[in-house]
Amino acid sequence: MSSDVEGRFHIVDVSSITSRPQRATLLTADGVRIEAVYEPCTRGVTDTAVVLAHGFTGSADRPAVRRAAEALAEHAAVVTFSFRGHGRSGGRSTVGDREVLDLTAAVCWARKLGHARVATVGFSMGGSIVLRHAALERDTGGHTDAVAAVSAPARWYYRGTPSMRRVHWVITRPMGRLVGRYGLRTRIHHQDWDPVPLSPVEAVPLIAPTPLLVVHGDRDPYFPVDHPRMLAEAGACELWLERGMGHAENAAGEELLHRLGDWLTRR
Template identity: 30%
Template sequence: MTLPHGWRGSEKPKSPMPNFLRRLKTTPKRKLALWAALGYSALVLGGALLGAEIVLRSKTRWVKGDFVPVGRRGNKLYLPASPETLSKGPLGIVPLLPNRGHLVVGPHRMVGTVVERPILQERGALPQGALAWVSTYLYNGTPAQLGAEYEDVLVPTEVGEMPAWHMPPRHAEKDALIVVVHGHGGQRAQALRMLPAMLRTGCGSLFVTFRNAYGAPKVGKGYLTLGDTEAEDVVAALAWAREQGYKRIILFGFSMGGNIVLSVLRPKFEPYPLPIVGVMLDSPALEWRDTIRWQAQRFGLPGFLARRVGRFTQRIVTQRSGQDFDVVDQIAAAPHFKVPILMWHGTRDHTIPLAQAEALYAARPDLVEFHRVEDAKHIRTWNISPKEYDGQLERFVARVLGRESCE
């Protein structure tokens, strides 16, 4: 065999250096440092601008879920595998128009490459092969999906009328009302999973929204204040409840809604239109600076960079909206709380750090009943064990109302 000219048998031919690496090697170090600084600054600024926009103005008309084709055989449904269809606990299935069915399906098991789930509840019809909305939130419409009686109402506030669903108590006179507040970018339908348990307590329920959320009045540039001014809309709901003949209030907040209902407890709103006897929190956002930093790390940024992006995001938010993050720091406000609190938070929550709920419990173990829910994602604590969650809710309501039973 003839060897290439100039190559010895014990040597390997050198591959030509790529042009980019050659140029990089010959570029002055000062210029490289400048490029690196510019790239770092662009990454921090870009991340902060995007983060600020999400914090200030995030809303959608759609309840989260997947759209998938659904097969059916008897009392079983068959779904393609996805993170949503493989989630623990029950799912809601809603075929797209013109069909108007609704199903609740139970725990999953794999059958070959598809997901099998038993049908637990069914309203209307689900045609074979229908394209359907599938979600861990179970419901994407109104209380009518559960067969519950309700009325659409408008809660008057200083900035306009807030849409709400009112479910009066089933078998009792108006006494206590549970005011339910959804989260950041959320919808009232997210809490419909808990409605049967709320109805069993004998209380009325009011699912209300707040300024700058989907379907609610826009104020100014439409910026959210993360619980601060939104609390005024919930206080207005208390005044509405008083006019309807209710005597006591329990607040129930999800995610940012948890911060909103805790913001209602500030001394500035006292005396309240009606007494607040208890608060329930599901996956609450208790400290926004920590949450923003957590979100930056969630998207893959290393810790030191996430902290920098988080700080810049906070500055941009404050410059645009005047946001005071101290005002919505509910962990710092914990010493001033006076009413019992029931709280759930999941160990797999990638939206709000579990450590925030743990900190609130550590600060007020005398007031807070805390349930750490293993394997639960954000606002999916109910899905892990619906009966257990419902029981905790019903017992808490009975306790704060001084009842031996819920009805």
Template identity: 50%
Template sequence: MSDAIDAPVDRPRESRFRLTTADGVGIDAVLLHGTGSRTAAVVLANGFTGTHRSPYTRAIAEAFLPVGDVMTFDFRGHHGSGGRSTVGNEEIHDLEAVVARLRELGYTSVAAVGFSMGAAVVVRHAAIYGGIAAAVSVSGPSRWYYRGTRRMRLLHLGIGRAAGRFFLRSFRKVRVIDRDWDPKPAEPRQLAGEVSPTPLLVVHGEADSYFPVSHATAIHDAAREPRELWLVPGMGHAERAVTPELAVRLRDWIGERIAPGD
């Protein structure tokens, strides 16, 4: 179902959706409309604890509107969506539900841009489901269970202990599973080669405090053409680190690959 939401005159029109994944989870999503009739769309997939309500996500979405309408959403277990977060595994069903709804709405060219956990989901989704016009991984991990930085060690404590999950649920509005993956899904670096022929862009900040640039190069090296790697000096991690200039650069890259002339 969808409900149009009135927005201020200087803001893009929004449509709100409640989607249902193939495994029965409700997903809270918002579609931002540009001007005129569009056949191209961009999906933004947030990082862990992220939300479509974030001002950082909103700014990126509005920057992309010149090349297509933009759908943002909350992954399972996050904020207004149902279920519990699996931290990058079953979330590919969430992204597929969003892409499928855009196709139902008449969009014939859809690109997906993911950040951190969302980047891993975008790579895995593009490799397993296919059918998108372009895939972008920003600040993504190449492998699971990485603990090589302080921030990732703290994150693993948060999702691996009852007290950490209580904190996430109470203060970040994120509900996380309390069991290990069984079976463990293939890692982004193991699936990157299957993204082709979809163009894959890997973007990573040289000042990322979660994942070093070796994660980006591992994904890029495992991918097949067409592929690109952008290592951005001074850039930190995920949505918060995307400057207006980088958003425009990403927009232009996507615009060259989704429905030219729309």
């Protein structure tokens, strides 16, 4: 795996904006086809679009992602997509490395559709990716104007909880990758990272002056609260520690989603 993110992206099968959701296939800079969905704001025309990055084993059509998109669409237009190796997208998951290219393609599509302002929100693996994207794409056409990371890890290779030890088994073992493909509908790359990509905590200091929000539940079974605190200490950001919340989009309640939508559209 490589963390090289140079190059341009291409878009194919892009539909014009209507009042209904539009589906497209995006082509990333390294040639991976990514399924994406555009949903106009349900409360009128807006110049802001929110690009939603799902967690590991998620996809654009998973119920928790659709629920989050519907809530955010009350505040802005929303682009959802499936990372490589997930859903109907091509390629294989690199679990946070080259997925930055997928997010860049989605952000650029939102701008191509006429949105002057684009914000990103990511959950779990998607949270680590929006942080890295905000740092790496800060001065390009694929940049974000505000970023929120929900339930994101601060550092790589964390195995301190039973949940994360299971995730690492799925990612690193041949049998685990079979379970990922056929049980979790996620195709995982068999190669190790080479080189190891910029970590989320290393990315945070590079994001300013872009507004940054870190959100984390105090009952997260994957990443304990030292992860969001480490991210908050690494650079300028706002931190929300949510009482009673578990992990990622599955645990994000309606009230939190609407607070996120308000934050993303007002920063």
